Amino acid sequence: MRRVEAVVARARRGVEAQLPAKQIMAMVQHDFEIADDGRTLFIEGTTYRAADGVRFTYCGDHFHVEGTATPWVHPISLAAAQPGAFALPRSMFYEVANGAVAERSGASPWRDLLSREQIQLTGDGWYLTERYPFPTFARLQQASRDPSLPAALRDEAWRSVLDVLRIRLELDGDAELRARLASIDQGIDARWKDLEAQIPAAKGRKGRD
C-alpha cells in the first residue's frame, strides 16, 4: 500500500510539474522520478545521486544521464528493462560508485570525437559525423562529389559514406568504443579500396562517352 501511495504521489507531482503524459506513465510503470533539479534519480527503490558535472533529465518515455560541463548525453531506455531489475547501464561517459554517478575521468576517444564534432546525438542515438577523421573516409566523401567520376561511382561512394553515418554507436564502454571504431575504420578502408580499384576503368569509360 505504501508503494501505491508513493506511485500516486509521484504521478501527482508529474502532473503538477506539467510533464507530458508519456513521462508520467513511464514514471509510474518503472517507479522512477527525477528530483532536486536533476541531482537525484529514484528508480525501483534505488536512489542515485549525480556528482558535480552530471544531471538526470526526463526525455519522453525514458530519461537521460547528461554531462553539465561536457555536453555528453546517455539516453537510458526503459522499454527493455524488466520491472524490479533496473540498474544503470555501463557507460563510456559516466561511472557509478556507491550510488553516485560521476563523469569518467581521463582520456577517452569520445572526448576528442565530441569536442571536434566528430560524433553527434541525433534523436536518442550517437552517430559519427562527416568530420570523422579517418583518411579513407575523407576520400570516400571527396569521391562522392568528384565531377570527374561517373555518376554510378559517385553514388556508390555516397552510399558508403551514408552507411558509416548511419551506424549507431553503443555507449557501453571505452574499450568497446575503441574496438568498434577500429572495426568501422576497417570497413571504411575496404569500401575505399574497392571503389579506388574501379576508378581508372570508370574514368576511361567516361573519357570515351
Ligand SMILES: [Zn+2]
Ligand atoms: Zn531521450
